[in-house]
Amino acid sequence: MNMRKSWPFTLLTASLLLLWGCPNQPDTSKPGPDKALQATGRPGNATSSPESATNTSTQTKGPSIVHPPSDLPRAIGKRSPQHIRVDLEAVELEGQLADGTTYTYMTFNKLVPGPLLRARVDDTVEIHLKNLAANQLTHSIDLHAVTGPGGGSALTPTPPGEEKVFTFKAIKPGLYVYHCATAMVAEHITSGMYGLIVVEPAAGLPPVDREFYVMQGELYTDRPFGEYGPQRLSRSKLLAETPDYLVFNGAVGALTTEHPLKAKVGETVRIFFGVGGPNLISSFHIIGEHLDRLYNLASFTSPPLTTVQTALVPPGGAAMVELKLEVPGRYLLVDHALSRFEKGLLGFLEVEGPARSDLFHEGGASASPAH
Numbered sequence: 507m508n509m510r511k512s513w514p515f516t517l518l519t520a521s522l523l524l525l526w527g528c529p530n531q532p533d534t535s536k537p538g539p540d541k542a543l544q545a546t547g548r549p550g551n552a553t554s555s556p557e558s559a560t561n562t563s564t565q566t567k568g569p570s571i572v573h574p575p576s577d578l579p580r581a582i583g584k585r586s587p588q589h590i591r592v593d594l595e596a597v598e599l600e601g602q603l604a605d606g607t608t609y610t611y612m613t614f615n616k617l618v619p620g621p622l623l624r625a626r627v628d629d630t631v632e633i634h635l636k637n638l639a640a641n642q643l644t645h646s647i648d649l650h651a652v653t654g655p656g657g658g659s660a661l662t663p664t665p666p667g668e669e670k671v672f673t674f675k676a677i678k679p680g681l682y683v684y685h686c687a688t689a690m691v692a693e694h695i696t697s698g699m700y701g702l703i704v705v706e707p708a709a710g711l712p713p714v715d716r717e718f719y720v721m722q723g724e725l726y727t728d729r730p731f732g733e734y735g736p737q738r739l740s741r742s743k744l745l746a747e748t749p750d751y752l753v754f755n756g757a758v759g760a761l762t763t764e765h766p767l768k769a770k771v772g773e774t775v776r777i778f779f780g781v782g783g784p785n786l787i788s789s790f791h792i793i794g795e796h797l798d799r800l801y802n803l804a805s806f807t808s809p810p811l812t813t814v815q816t817a818l819v820p821p822g823g824a825a826m827v828e829l830k831l832e833v834p835g836r837y838l839l840v841d842h843a844l845s846r847f848e849k850g851l852l853g854f855l856e857v858e859g860p861a862r863s864d865l866f867h868e869g870g871a872s873a874s875p876a877h
């Protein structure tokens with residue numbers, strides 16, 4: 507058998523965490539995980555397709571395309587408007603989608619999502635889009651921060667080996683998606699060509715202790731979830747909107763085994779969260795925590811909602827969320843449409859610090875040292 511090994515292990519741990527809401531290691535004395543997972547050795551239901559039951563393909567390995575969630579520019583804060591130059595390069599490459607499985611990604615700067623761009627309202631932003639000579643396809647960019655027809659897409663169709671430049675003034679503060687807009691647009695987006703641009707208000711954003719950058723996307727592959735080997739885009743599944751994979755930051759395990767989010771008790775963290783999609787709405791949720799401030803639909807000009815459990819984020823949309831961390835342990839980032847968890851959509855927020863048994867502890871109330 508050539509079945510995936512590490513994902514079921516991750517899923518097992520996560521399933522246990524889901525079942526008991528335990529912030530640390532699961533208690534193995536409790537009932538076991540989903541029986542279908544045990545029976546099939548892989549996530550999903552017990553009635554696996556014949557294809558998935560005989561995964562005899564050869565494992566493939568490629569470079570990681572995962573954008574680390576802590577890799578983003580520092581806050582701008584209060585300053586005068588400036589002229590900013592942004593250099594982006596379209597790169598097509600076969601990268602790691604999951605253990606033993608690769609996919610032909612299309613990227614901005616070799617990572618999914620592309621770089622988090624950061625400007626201040628009324629900055630003049632000069633976009634340079636280069637298309638690598640070795641690429642097969644033309645690429646372009648539409649930034650939702652742009653005020654102007656096409657968001658830049660009509661000015662930037664760039665064949666391999668060429669470069670296009672355009673300039674816009676960022677007159678509206680907010681958190682915006684950008685993406686390739688070359689037909690078939692959905693193919694370029696599903697393959698990884700999306701990212702976020704923050705346009706900070708004149709006074710800057712409220713200070714926080716840490717910021718993270720997370721985006722959700724779906725992939726439509728010719729072979730089912732968990733198959734080894736190089737995967738190609740399935741256009742029929744794309745058009746039917748039936749993805750095989752859903753991922754944070756481009757790949758299965760991106761925000762669990764590869765780059766979990768890390769923070770400390772007492773800190774306030776901000777997540778710039780966006781949905782590249784191209785098709786599915788996210789019900790973004792952090793299991794065991796609350797979104798203390800939700801800048802709903804990424805509006806910076808409306809007051810944030812407070813103490814929200816789940817944020818609804820559309821494709822081509824975003825949300826800025828902030829939460830204060832009170833209790834240590836591992837929190838799970840999910841889309842609460844939880845079937846998607848079985849297709850790879852999971853992240854960890856690992857919080858270190860002293861226990862808060864006054865807020866959370868095993869056993870009856872009398873077991874708490876506070877009583």
Ligand SMILES: [Cu+2]
Nearest residue numbers: 645686688694
């Ligand atoms: Cu493209």
